[in-house]
Amino acid sequence: MNTVIIVNLNGNAFHIEEPGYVALRAYLDGAGAQLKDNPDKSEIMSDLEQAIADKCAHYLQPHKNVLTVAEIDSVIKDMGPVQSDGGATSPAADVPPRPNTADGETAAPRRLYQIREGAMLSGVCTGFAAYLNVDVSVIRIAFVVLALLTGGLWIIAYLAMMLVIPFAHTDEEHAAAAGTPFNAQEVIDRAKRHYSQFKNDREWRQHWRQQRREWRRKWHEGAYWWAHNLQRNVQQFSVHPSYFAQVFAGLMVPLFALLSIVMAGLFIAALVTLTTTGAIFGVKLAASMPLWVAVLLLFVVYGLIASPLHHARRAIYMQRGGYQPWLAAWDGFFSVGLMAVVGWFAYTHVPQVHDFIQHFPENVLTMWKNVVESFHHA
């Protein structure tokens, strides 16, 4: 027994078994993606739907009114891959159908999803692993390294990704996450694989727990190593507490504070222009780069620049006598004051900043929506 779904193909209703429906949906979505820049897209799509409807009608009889997966699969094979201009300009593709060589699948669009299966927290890493086709451990280690390098900023980026990246729920979405071609056969194969995996569920759970322990151990080690090294560097950095050194430190503090604030300001401005206009300070993104990738890159670049600056600032507080509270306090007062001055100046003298702050909630909402949308149009 199978669930049946009723579809409308260019005005004709058909009953299709659920896996067949999923395969057909994937085929039409793939065709739509191929034709997305074609001015006649909607006309071609309805032509294709009509052709599919005609083919489906051949499989129906008075006492057989449901189309099976196998029938849908052969209809799709019969239709062949959809190419935007009929393949006239891409000699790599094949015109005549060749039954013995490969299936005529359209390349499935690859999208970034969160994948719950095998996830430790939310599924961001597993999603990236599927998207980039690498082992999930590699991604996890890369994420930890990034978190350390960016001084924790990456963790914020990670939390944002947890909220923004959609979850892969359907089989179709799982296929898109890995960019695998998606057809009825693939669904059946995957179901078989899942079944055998299910049998080994207990083993798998055990393995998972083990991996988690290992992971925690690695994290502790990494954090210890980092803290240890930083301390050593800071000690090397510290100067003699001579009068000169103290004055020098006192002068360096505002310089570093100013640099940090300028960097942060540039970062925020870049983030805002990027997410609202798709360009950084007037420089357009490459068409192939989705917005979310650009945002991630921006965070990484900022982290790479800001984190040494941050550590250098901290290092100044450490004179030979140890932690110098007056330097930290001076830095704090100076930074807050400078931020207030810069913020006020920007608000009163830069009309764009003024406008942005006037409509702050709507602006943040648009930025957020644009990033979220870029996940769906990968």
Add this chain to the structure above:
Amino acid sequence: MEAEQKFVTIRKGLLEFLILKIISADKVYVADMMKRLAETDFATQEGTLYPLLSKMRREELVDYEWQESDSGPPRKYYKLAAKGRAQLAEFKNYWEYLNNTIDKLGR
């Protein structure tokens, strides 16, 4: 590259002219076209043909009209437009010229 693969490239370029040629004889709809092509080396599929036909229509080589059919919904019957007729004639000439050239070179 295998010979067969090279022929694929050649056939791909010719498909558009073959469609013009089929249409030039009579008004046809897509299933007819595919049937005619299926008997040849130029067998093709809907996934290729519909986008190609829409491109040719945009270039004003072909045009279509809806016609009721005895069985099922109305169909699009394709016919040659003036520009398509001109291009087909040009193509025939060029094809002859190519044949002559190939004959003359070597033996």
